[in-house]
Amino acid sequence: MDGRHTGPDEADRFRALHHGRPPGDPLVLPGPWDAASARVFADAGFPALATPSAGVAASLGYADGETPAAEMFAAVARIARAVDVPVSADVEDGYGLAPRELVERLLEAGVVGCNLEDSEGGVLKDASRHADWLAEVRSSAADRLFVNARTDVFIHGDGDPGRAVERAALYVAAGADCVYPIGAPAGVLPLLRSGVQGPLNAFARLDGPSPAELGELGATRVTFGPGLQRRAAETLGDIAAKLRQGASGGVRTV
Structure with missing residues (x-):
């Protein structure tokens, strides 16, 4: 696989x-x-980037969650190769790969970190077993990968902040560098911040609280999921519509 090796x-x-x-x-x-x-994004001065699996899937013509592993790793490698800043990759639930192979594929793609979610098919995994799997990933990666453990309590569970904190504690104990309670309402971030050890990733919406506001509430880092890709697609759609209208307006009949 093409890509730059990281250390x-x-x-x-x-x-x-x-x-x-x-x-x-x-x-x-x-x-x-x-x-x-x-x-x-790199030219704009951001010090690092984080690929969204849904955004990459859309760019490849797939629905979210349906990208073949080989295509996802290839796309991530192209992204990492294109910039000089660190890139972290959302690789969903690991595509069923054994921890060692998953780590090898990520490093071959040239990334420095990964998102790993704790649900499959819209159902939360057993937290203890998932923590054991994360520990194997962390062990295989040593210090070569930053592991962002996503917990899906707020999108596929009952939305109980206490349960999110419990799962987060297991993942941090397993060696996760950061915890990502995706979909957590902004108002819950202070509670999560008080219960989660280490960095806390918050999901930002372009029409929601600003990154600075999320930071004030307790977020250590902010990501946007596929929001930026979808906004770009909407903008391109507007441009396409105007071009189409202009083309139609310019047609002459004889």
């Missing part, structure tokens, strides 16, 4: 971006869906 130095560089951040100044990680968008 502990690059992962440590990425890891350091998550620590010592004052309230209101979270690490903002835009989500590129291809090499071109990655270059736009």
Whole structure:
């Protein structure tokens, strides 16, 4: 597989971006869906990027969750190769790969971190077994990958913040570098912050609280999922509609 190999130095560089951040100044990680968008974000000055699986899937013509593993890793490798800043990759639930193979594929793709979710087919996994699996991933990766453990309590569970904190504690104990309670309402972030050890990833919406506001509520880092890709697609749709209208207006009949 093409791509640039990464090592502990690059992962440590990425890891350091998550620590010592004052309230209101979270690490903002835009989500590129291809090499071109990655270059736009890197050129804008963002110190690191985090690919969204749904955004990459859309760029490849797949529905969210339906991208073949080989295509996802290839797309991620193109993104990582296109920029000089660290890239973390959302690889869903690991595609059924054994921890060692998953780590090898991520490193071959040239990324320094990964998102790993704790649900499959819209159903939460057993938290203890998932924590054991995360521990194997962390062991195989050593310090070469930043592991962001996503918990889906708020999108596939009952939305109980206490349950999210319990699952987060298991994942941190297993070696996760960060916890991502995706879909958690902004008002719940202070409670999660008080119960979660280490960095906390918050999901941001373009029409919701700003990254700074999420940081004030307790977020260490902020990601957007496929939000930026979808906004770009909407903008392109508007441009296409105007072009189509202009083309139709320019047709002459004889």
